[in-house]
Amino acid sequence: MARRERILEVAAELGADVAYERVQMQEVAKAADLALGTLYRYFPSKVHLFAALWKTHIDGFVEDCWQSPGNDPGATVGDRLVALTRSLLDRPLLCSAMVRAIAVDYSVNPDYHFRFAEDRLCRAVLHTLGRDASRPPLGRRFP
Secondary structure, three states, X not given: OHHHHHHHHHXXXXXXXXXXXXXXXXXXXXXXXXXXXXXXXXXXXXXXXXXXXXXXXXXXHHHHHOOOOOOOHHHHHHHHHHHHHHXXXXXXXXXXXXXXXXXXXXXXXXXXXHHHHHHHHHHHHHHHOOOOOOOOOOOOOOO
């Protein structure tokens, strides 16, 4: 698992410094001290790599910053979503790269993307609102 985390760290560093289209997989492999083929075994494309960064960021935020509900669950959800947005925008180039990657990922496989990127955040919101967080609500999808 350490190798995967190192790849994500390197990609986040590169993605925070240059625009998405300028990040090259070969550059990621070199900075992570890996062969290019090894990088592609973990992440078959740049889209997969930056979509994984998105998931990692969301999961980390929920884990570290989404404490138990406050007195006003609606306000708590709003405050936490604003904090999540600010954490994403702390590194605007990286945020842009991740959003571009998940947009492409979603267009290719929308059902997988829904489970992949939104599940942990959805569960945190539902838990905060006092709803059953054991599974995301069905039928609640945006076009």
